[in-house]
Every structure is written in structure tokens, then in C-alpha cells.
Amino acid sequence: MKVLITGGAGYIGTHTALVLLQNGMDVVVVDDLSEGSAEGIRRVQDLAARQVRLVVTDLTDAVATELALSGVDFDAVIHLAGVKAVGDSVLHPVRYFRQNLDSLLRPTGHRPHRGHGSGQV
Numbered sequence: 001m002k003v004l005i006t007g008g009a010g011y012i013g014t015h016t017a018l019v020l021l022q023n024g025m026d027v028v029v030v031d032d033l034s035e036g037s038a039e040g041i042r043r044v045q046d047l048a049a050r051q052v053r054l055v056v057t058d059l060t061d062a063v064a065t066e067l068a069l070s071g072v073d074f075d076a077v078i079h080l081a082g083v084k085a086v087g088d089s090v091l092h093p094v095r096y097f098r099q100n101l102d103s104l105l106r107p108t109g110h111r112p113h114r115g116h117g118s119g120q121v
């Protein structure tokens with residue numbers, strides 16, 4: 001099974017990716033690296049002795065996301081991309097609302113694993 005992890009370069013995403021890899025699954029990470037880092041993905045690869053495909057894109061950008069994910073197959077999505085600073089979210093609630101909802105709708109609008117015609121999102 002191949003799992004797409006949005007926000008997979010972040011705190012929870014890297015830990016999730018490692019556990020999935022250690023349990024034999026393939027992992028694709030989509031992240032804009034605004035908070036997470038490619039170094040985190042490198043460490044996950046080292047620990048698991050497995051490769052992770054890192055796709056760098058802003059999930060709130062529909063066009064960029066469509067381009068970045070074209071040709072990327074996956075069976076399931078774990079959605080972790082988002083912004084979560086409590087104080088900032090109180091100051092800018094609309095920005096947070098948009099950012100988090102838009103980044104959710106992009107990957108779910110992208111059909112998982114075209115080969116099987118169905119998937120878990």
C-alpha cells in the first residue's frame with residue numbers, strides 16, 4: 001500500500017512516515033516545507049533504510065498541487081498539513097480557516113490510486 005502524507009515533513013508526519021515504512025508501506029510526502037524540513041525526511045529514510053518520495057508544493061495552490069501530484073499514485077491519504085499556532089490563529093482566524101480547509105480539499109479532490117479506482121481518504 002502506498003500512503004500519501006500531507007504535511008509529512010512535520011512533527012507528526014515524520015513519525016507517521018517512519019511507522020508506515022517500518023510496517024512495509026510505501027510513503028509519499030507532500031509538504032511546502034514552511035514548517036517541516038527535508039532534513040526530517042532524510043532522517044526518516046536513514047532510520048527506516050527505505051526511500052520516501054518528497055513532493056514540495058503548497059496544497060492551498062490548486063494549480064501547483066495538480067501539477068505536483070500528476071503521475072503520483074497512492075492508495076490512501078493521511079492529512080496532516082496545516083497551521084496550528086494558537087495565538088496566531090486567534091489573531092488571523094480567517095487566514096487559518098482558509099489555509100487549513102484549502103489544504104484539506106486539494107489532496108482529497110485528487111483521486112487516490114488510479115489503478116484500483118478506489119481508495120481511502
Ligand SMILES: NC(=O)c1ccc[n+]([C@@H]2O[C@H](COP(=O)([O-])OP(=O)(O)OC[C@H]3O[C@@H](n4cnc5c(N)ncnc54)[C@H](O)[C@@H]3O)[C@@H](O)[C@H]2O)c1
Nearest residue numbers: 007009010011012031032033034035036058059081082084
Ligand atoms: N503536534 C501535536 O501535538 C498535535 C496534536 C494534535 C493535533 N495536531 C495536528 O496534527 C497536524 C500536524 O501537526 P504537527 O505538529 O506535525 O505540525 P507541523 O507544523 O510540524 O507539521 C505540519 C506540516 O504541514 C506543512 N504545511 C503547512 N501548510 C502547508 C501547505 N499549505 N501545503 C503543504 N504543506 C503544508 C508544514 O510545512 C509542516 O511540515 C496539525 O493539523 C495539528 O493541528 C498536532
